[in-house]
């Protein structure tokens with residue numbers, strides 16, 4: 208199964224796009240509903256996590 212180490216809690220996302228703009232790996236994207244989502248990844252996108260105003264960006268531990 209494809210895991211998402213960095214993942215978005217869409218119940219908290221307000222669609223500001225800040226996390227996507229900060230993500231140089233293009234792992235995060237805006238979905239068809241205007242909310243952020245993540246492709247399967249093993250990344251720790253800390254900058255995107257820090258810039259999110261609602262705490263919707265989560266990073267799993269190993």
Ligand code: SF4
Nearest residue numbers: 220221223224226259
């Ligand atoms: S920064 Fe947070 S609120 Fe803004 S689009 Fe990303 S996950 Fe959603």
